[in-house]
Amino acid sequence: MENQNISDIIESYLKQILAESQQVEIRRAEIADQFNVVPSQINYVIKTRFTIQDGYVVQSKRGGGGYIRIEKVKLLDNLDFIDSLVAAVGDHITRHDGLAVVRSLFEAGAVNRREVNIILAAIDKDAINTGDRDLDQQIRARVLISILNHLRYES
Amino acid sequence: MENQNISDIIESYLKQILAESQQVEIRRAEIADQFNVVPSQINYVIKTRFTIQDGYVVQSKRGGGGYIRIEKVKLLDNLDFIDSLVAAVGDHITRHDGLAVVRSLFEAGAVNRREVNIILAAIDKDAINTGDRDLDQQIRARVLISILNHLRYES
DNA sequence: GTTTTCTTGACTAATGTTGACTAATATTAT
């Protein structure tokens, strides 16, 4: 823990607020200043850690009084939950984004911890590794979608 | 013990920490420096001495604040059974034979019906379908083995 | 002597950080 990078620290800070209050609204320059980073780093943190796969929706506005608002969405409330995850997967998906999808499934209560581990094993880099990165991402997407579609009917 | 090579020494060092603390997190370059070896030797030590068969799970992250984390996991008592299935899968497996492996898992009580369906979805022909039959069988084998390896321990 | 294991380093890949430039929106001046 003594050597966390600054992106992780900013992520933690924002998620801590989100743990209590459903949404957080920031001024980009203010947060950047607070953590002593350039403003665009805030975009990086959001882009890599607050995606729809992670269960967050981000809105922003430029100009005077501008803001970035991060909202935690409750996926279970959404009847098209599986549909939205399938859409999020698309026809290519990285391991990183695949992990986020599985985490969303877990957080939504659609799968338990044991099932999470089985799914992660199925889309692991050691499992899907043809040597062609693009092909791997396609296969990973299909495997994930196949699992998602089965969950639709099983649960 | 009088003729230990450097890999053995690094192994001992890490296992000594693990004897007390469930997991150890290192910076590869730091440990390499400490023992005066090239960084990739750390990968060698981990790959040969901290496998899932030994009861270790390894995670890592690159980039700033990167790390290698080795976690000691509690192995289950079905190891020989899993070994035999891994051997049966080999490096190629058809859907038909894959189904038999999954059925064995179920009949042995290693997985429940829901888990069976998740695994079957993962190795389904629609999920793994590159157009190259041989490649599909290789991928299916790796996906299955990855799942089998995760069934070795409690998580 | 052969085979296996260990050691090394060049190359690759993933992730994080920074800053110059762009775009959108609001405010102020005309």
Add this chain to the structure above:
DNA sequence: ATAATATTAGTCAACATTAGTCAAGAAAAC
């Protein structure tokens, strides 16, 4: 109203910082 200016956030590419892979050669075991 319109134009100019100020005030925000977004994008992108270069660079930095980590770990991973692989294959060749050395050392050890057999």
